[in-house]
Amino acid sequence: MPEADHEGANVRVAVTGGAGFIGANLVRELVGREWIDEVVVIDDLSTGSRANLDDVAGAVLHEGSILDPELLDAALKGVAAIVHLAAVPSVPRSIAAPLASHDANATGTLQVLEAARRAGNLHTVVASSSSVYGANPTLPKSEDLRPQPLSPYAVNKLAAESYALAYQHCYELPTLAFRFFNVFGPLQAPGHAYAAVVPTFLDHALRHGDSLVGLSRRQLEAFHWDPNKPRFHAGFEALRVREHMKKAAELRHRWDEAQAELEEVRLFGDLVLAA
Numbered sequence: 105m106p107e108a109d110h111e112g113a114n115v116r117v118a119v120t121g122g123a124g125f126i127g128a129n130l131v132r133e134l135v136g137r138e139w140i141d142e143v144v145v146i147d148d149l150s151t152g153s154r155a156n157l158d159d160v161a162g163a164v165l166h167e168g169s170i171l172d173p174e175l176l177d178a179a180l181k182g183v184a185a186i187v188h189l190a191a192v193p194s195v196p197r198s199i200a201a202p203l204a205s206h207d208a209n210a211t212g213t214l215q216v217l218e219a220a221r222r223a224g225n226l227h228t229v230v231a232s233s234s235s236v237y238g239a240n241p242t243l244p245k246s247e248d249l250r251p252q253p254l255s256p257y258a259v260n261k262l263a264a265e266s267y268a269l270a271y272q273h274c275y276e277l278p279t280l281a282f283r284f285f286n287v288f289g290p291l292q293a294p295g296h297a298y299a300a301v302v303p304t305f306l307d308h309a310l311r312h313g314d315s316l317v318g319l320s321r322r323q324l325e326a327f328h329w330d331p332n333k334p335r336f337h338a339g340f341e342a343l344r345v346r347e348h349m350k351k352a353a354e355l356r357h358r359w360d361e362a363q364a365e366l367e368e369v370r371l372f373g374d375l376v377l378a379a
Contacts, residue, residue, distance in 0.1 A: 114141035118183045118226075120170050120216060121190030122163070123152030125291035126231075126284075130187060135162035146170060146179050147190065156291050170212040176219035185227040188216045191261075195235055198257035206260045213264035217271045217279070227278040230268045233261040234285040247283075 117134055121127045122145030134143045142162055148169045157163050168175040170190045180186070191209050192198070198205035213230060220226040235258040236251040253259045268279040286302065294307035 115139055115185075116142045116144060116183045118144040118146060118180055118186045120146045120186065120188045121152060121231075123147035123149055123154060123156050123165065124189065125152075125156065125289065125293070126287055127152065127187075127189045128156035128160070128291050129289060130189070131157065131160055131163050135160060144179050144183055146176065151193065170216055171207065173215060173219060176215065177222060180219055180223040180226065183223065183226060185229070186216065186220055187229045187231075188213060189231045190216075191231065193257075195255045195257045198255055198260070202256035205256050209257070210260035210263040210267070214267050217267055217277065221271070221275055221277055225275070225277050228268070228280075230264055230279060230281045232265045232281045232283045233258065234283050236262045236265070236283065245285075 117140055119127050119131055119134070122131045122143070124147070127145070127147070131143050131145060134140050140162075142164060143160075145157060145163055145165045147165065147167065149167060154165065154167075157165060166175060166179040170176065170188075190212060192201075192205050216230075217228060220228045234245065235255060236253050237245055237249060238252040238254040238258050240249050240252045242249055251258075251262050253262050265281045265283075268281050271277040272279045288302035292303045294303040
């Protein structure tokens with residue numbers, strides 16, 4: 105849905121899962137666009153929070169499940185496009201409760217696509233996950249790689265992608281799937297059983313004054329925040345994140361120096377033994 109196509113129009117966009125941390129950041133970005141009149145949020149608040157939207161003017165919350173067709177039909181009236189983020193996240197959570205994961209992520213996506221059809225074939229963006237690559241060891245990852253999912257979460261996210269493609273083929277529903285990798289940013293809660301690693305590290309650093317001790321260089325490089333990439337989710341606190349990533353880089357440098365010193369000690373020991 106290019107901006108130019110709707111110049112001068114009052115456009116309404118729906119975001120499922122819009123009270124979650126990714127969704128709420130996206131909602132903030134969308135309400136700031138002059139060509140968007142209103143953002144409709146559909147969220148059952150099972151993992152999101154109403155507080156994430158308290159200061160967002162121009163957002164209307166429809167509290168309820170994406171598994172409810174009547175709620176979807178009511179919320180999507182007058183909407184031009186959907187960004188489907190609602191999900192039960194986490195690989196470990198899906199292993200503990202595979203049926204609940206499937207219902208929310210696969211069946212939920214199917215319900216959203218059906219609602220998009222009923223509303224007039226709305227352009228629908230679907231959030232998938234890098235977990236679909238699973239056992240495929242190839243690096244770097246690309247869309248051309250064969251998925252090898254290893255968890256219920258990965259399977260139902262791949263199913264969500266496949267439904268989006270099938271609906272495009274069978275019903276000419278305009279769809280696009282994004283595979284998210286390690287997403288982090290403001291509004292992301294660190295204090296729960298399935299918290300992502302970056303907010304957990306930052307929370308620990310803020311509370312205890314230390315930081316990413318014990319991480320290898322490869323582990324640190326697995327998490328990257330790039331403000332120059334297209335902003336699918338917005339509002340990241342750039343200065344604060346950069347400060348912590350700078351601290352992480354300094355720790356990584358100290359780690360490399362320590363590894364070099366250990367190597368020198370090892371070589372000296374070899375020389376002593378050889379003598």
